[in-house]
Amino acid sequence: MTLKAVVNNVAQMPASADAVVDIQKLSLTFQTADGPVYALSDVDLTIERGDFVSFIGPSGCGKTTLLRVIADLEKATGGDISINGVSPQEARENRAYGYVFQAPALLPWRSIERNVTLPLEIMEIPREERIKRGHEALKLVELNGFEKKFPWQLSGGMQQRASIARALSFDADLLLMDEPFGALDEIVRDHLNEQLLKLWARTNKTVAFVTHSIPEAVYLSTKIVVMSPRPGRIIDVIKTDFPKDRGLDIRETPEFLEVAHRVREGLRAGHSYDE
Amino acid sequence: MTKIKLDKFCLVAAIAALLALIFPLTGIDPDSGKQIAFVSDIPGIAVAMALSVITGAAFTWLGVGRIQYAAIILAVAVFGCWQAVGALYNHGIAGHAATGFWLFILSLWAFVWRGIDVVARYRSLETAKQQSANILVPIAFGIWLLFLWEVIVAGFGVPQVLLPAPSAIGLRFISSTDILAADFHQTFIKAVISGYVIGCGSAFIVAIAVDRVPFLKRGLLPLGNMVSALPIIGVAPIMVMWFGFDWQSKAAVIVIMTFFPMLVNTVTGLNAAGALEKDLMATYASGYWSTLFRLRLPAAMPFVFNALKINSTLALIGAIVAEFFGTPIVGMGFRISTEVGRMNVDMVWAEIALAALAGTAFYGAVAYVERKATSWHPSFRVRRH
Structure with missing residues (x-):
């Protein structure tokens, strides 16, 4: 180089x-x-x-x-x-596009999984497909296993990773x-x-x-x-x-x-x- | 040598119980000119006082550091309360209680105060134990207040018309359950529930409309404010004229009372979602309804439940007061207004007790649903790792 x-x-x-x-x-x-x-x-x-x-x-x-x-x-x-x-x-x-904000902006009443699949829900993608893609997105940011946790149960870094997973979940380029x-x-x-x-x-x-x-x-x-x-x-x-x-x-x-x-x-x- | 720290409450309890044994238990009977009863005549209360002296003295030195100690002094206090009530009614002290008796009550008060204090400060990592302690404190305190009420009313011989003893109210409550049930059905099941549901429900829907339509926000909110300022005493007779004597007019009063708190809280709640979250929804091209249901309504829930809780107590007050202005011959407000006129104060108190029970249960039910529905809110969060 x-x-x-x-x-x-x-x-x-x-x-x-x-x-x-x-x-x-x-x-x-x-x-x-x-x-x-x-x-x-x-x-x-x-x-x-x-x-x-x-x-x-x-x-x-x-x-x-x-x-x-x-x-x-x-x-x-x-x-x-x-x-x-x-x-x-x-x-x-x-x-x-997927947008990641300065703050995680996870909705506190939704589990991590339901936060990550929120855009898919708005896009009216069927439930099965949503869960599958949510899992994939969480795997990309190494948060698999935290699906059922709530945002406030995660550290700041993990919350921000979840918000990245959310931006990735609908696969915008x-x-x-x-x-x-x-x-x-x-x-x-x-x-x-x-x-x-x-x-x-x-x-x-x-x-x-x-x-x-x-x-x-x-x-x-x-x-x-x-x-x-x-x-x-x-x-x-x-x-x-x-x-x-x-x-x-x-x-x-x-x-x-x-x-x-x-x-x-x-x-x-x-x-x-x-x- | 280390200084021994004396437990002041137990010391007070011991000294007061000791003095109670010495001072006269009752006043002098005006007819015979003699003492009505002596401690020596009533073995039960004598034993209770002696036990209080011993327990008080012992824990003055030991301190009430442990929950087991608190259980012992509370047990002694319960025994003392039982003997005091027994002496009042079975040995003719009622109406003639004197220094000795009140000193014993003071001793019991010191024990109960110290015991409840220890239970209230009890901390356990085991949820079941902690919860039982949490429940025990208000129950024990409530029972103690009822006991004080009973003893003061009976001991001083307060006339029934001024203030009946809780036992009299309890007996009246039990003996007239059929009347109370009919009143409850009329006032609570028919008027309160329907008025509450209509008032809160319509205010919720109007709040969403107000939020959506800017001119309603500017035009309707100030008007709603004015309606809420209407005195219920003035509105109730008019509602009776409009909607008749039966429960419908009471429901109408409740609708007027509950509408505005719900409207204002919901409108505030709908604006509670942050700019960041709104931007987030915008990046997903989320429409109005989608954002309403997925972001704004959930964020508004703590505010909505706040209004539901305020309204749960307002509704009962509204129904009872409205019944003063015309009603069929049944209903809690009707009963209170007529029985007061007939000097049946114990019945009035039985209705008040019923209203208190119903109001507390109603509020408790709403609070329970709130806890379940907004468990994510910082005020309810429990760490579940």
Whole structure:
């Protein structure tokens, strides 16, 4: 592996035919009592099939907002965005993506199994099939055997894994993850990162992953999107070519540190220290 | 030398029982000018007092650290209570009790207080033991209060019209079960249940409509607030005029009383689901009804049950008060208003006891269903690993 952790300005590349997410000149302004807040401005980005894209940046840089626009939880106020060639709303109605939130957001009155099969229930999939797919999803996150437990009987890391299983249960090709491991301790986080990477390698899903941890972003991604606040914009897109079956030890290699350095430089450049 | 810690309650019990043996048990009979009874004449109470002195003295030193000790002092207290009641009624102390007798009651009080205190603090990992202790505390305390009531009414000779003794109320209750059953059927089964179901049920459905339609939220909620502020005393006669003398008018009063608490609680509950959970349902493209049944109604359940519990007691009050304003010649409220006029206060109290029992059972039943239905809620969670 060379240290040509190839750096491209993706914005200038033509939108590939295999683009899962295609964003052009996207902007989003919130109207508040204190005047407009420019959450996103002039964002261009393409996420291709099989990509693992991390969004990194300081808080308030709009990375979560961008993910929410992709998920149709927020509406863009300008520019174009298409998911699988259709609008975010259509994509959402087609159940094109699974979304993992910062908090597990498991419903406390449902057992783990019934939480994981909740999307299948909403999609009116027959009970037998639901249970089968629920089991498979729980196996993917190594939570088999916990079907009958309730969320509050599980640790924080296990709850977050259950919420990932829930996003996986209906087998959407696109996985949107908003700082899913932000609240977990380092060891659990490493473990879940490793599991997530294996899962991604095995299922060949497309993942969009918001984080504010540089090692996490570099370790997981094929493409790192560095963002800066006020207004939220993309300041750098870094492509990496680490092997798909990389282990945690890769974080000690010079290549890894080089990419991490680049990300840090990008973050520093985009950050104004005037406050 | 370590300082010995004396158990103050047992000390009080021992000293009070000792003084009870010395002070006169009764007052002086105005006719004969003599003491009505002496401790020496009543071996039962004498033994009970002596036993209290010994037990009190012993546990003053030993302390009541163990549950077994608490059982012993409670047993002594139960024996003492039994002898005290026996002395009151069988030896003519009723109406003439004096210092000695009340000192003995004080001694019993100290024992019961200390004993229940120990049982209340009892902690066991065995569920059965813990639950029996949990049940024992309110029962023992309730029985003690009834005993105090009985002894004070009998000891001071309080006139029946002012306050009958619990035993008199109990006897009246048992001897008039047929009347009580008819009243219960009229007031509770017919009026309360139907009014409660209609009131809570319609408020629940209206709450869902209010939540769905914004102008109802702005228009109907303030109006509902006004309806709930209507005085029941004013509304009840009008309901009797509208719906007749029978249970329907009482049910109508209950509907008015229970509607608003249910409406407000359900509307609040429907907004209890967090933004995160709503976003989650949106990512699955879950429709209005799907989100209502899978997220918002389950999240609203603790609020709904809160209203159901409040309304369970409101409904009974409403039915009884409404019966004061016209009713067929049966019903708990009717009985209370007529028997008070005939000075049959023990019957009034029997009805009050019936209402208390019915109200408690009703509330308990709703609380039980709540526990089963919202066992996931933090206030009911039990670790089941």
